[in-house]
Amino acid sequence: MKGLLLVISGPSGVGKTSLVKKFLEEFKSEVIFSISCTTRKPRPGEVHGKDYFFVDQKTFEKMIEKDELLEWANVHGNYYGTLKSFVYENLLKGKSVLLDIDPHGAFQIKQKIRDSVLIFILPPSWDELKKRLQKRKSESESEIQKRLRRAREEIKFCKDYDYLIVNDRLEKAYEVLKSIYIAEKRKTCRFLNNLENEIKDPYLISLIRSEE
């Protein structure tokens, strides 16, 4: 496939959303954010086709049955999943696709698309993660505890990702994310898949492709 599939995970509160937003702004001409499908009800302000594709349970189960999802999960009674068609169509067009999903979904993707790139965002310390969650005034103490329990479980999976980024300062973490993207596109196998776009000189192309 011509495009690059980037999968980003990390615990709630780690600053993933800011990183992803900055990245999508800088690379908007070449990277598409994959919108998940869900059966949970929209929260105030959430827009169908922007935040999620909101579908009913029957529709979602039909998609599972027809194998239309790249990954899916049922969390607390609600389904969440990623549409195969959306991802593959963009990758084939040469667009890169970015997914923000949990480790369970990330490993489902890696199994199906071996050259997807899995990135896990870590906090600089456990206390800092707690602090960041507590700063979100909107959340109750029990909600914070729930998120911390989940963070603890998710971090245990980071070893199986391709890259780890510590989000100490946003600027620094962003530089690493951007570097991973730029470097991965220059990996030889991807470069050769895309050779005619990278190099216009037929003689040089013939030397590079040479089988001697």
Place this chain on the structure above:
Amino acid sequence: MKGLLLVISGPSGVGKTSLVKKFLEEFKSEVIFSISCTTRKPRPGEVHGKDYFFVDQKTFEKMIEKDELLEWANVHGNYYGTLKSFVYENLLKGKSVLLDIDPHGAFQIKQKIRDSVLIFILPPSWDELKKRLQKRKSESESEIQKRLRRAREEIKFCKDYDYLIVNDRLEKAYEVLKSIYIAEKRKTCRFLNNLENEIKDPYLISLIRSEE
């Protein structure tokens, strides 16, 4: 090993020297350039211990015999090689080491140090490479022809490198080189080898290392 071993190759005239110089300037506190040993005579202005370690043939052959070289070759009757001790000592200290060598040497290195990173610099076109060589007024037409023949041979090996960079404009090629370096340091296996330097919080470290 804690440090990263970067091997850069590319045909004469491609702009490798400028790229490497810029890179070593920006990362001088953490990246060391590996100085080769050679039995060829110093050219005017070349300094022992800066451009090369100049040694006599007997000394060089002793080094081969004692397996003290990471890679070596005999080019037109002169020996060239890289000292194992120099490279390993720096990598163990956590320094990254950069080598500027030809494909023959690069593949010798990759065989011995599997997680070394091989980068090949390509010209944007064959004509542009020719032009760049012709601009060097110091060289005779026959010298240019010799370099082009060699370039042709070397480019055929680029497929077996880890990354390919097209040096169209120096600034752009440099951004890719820098990105590769930053990204490779964030690969999970390297990050985990260096975990206690990256993260200071013992509780978070225990979660990351968790074997569950």
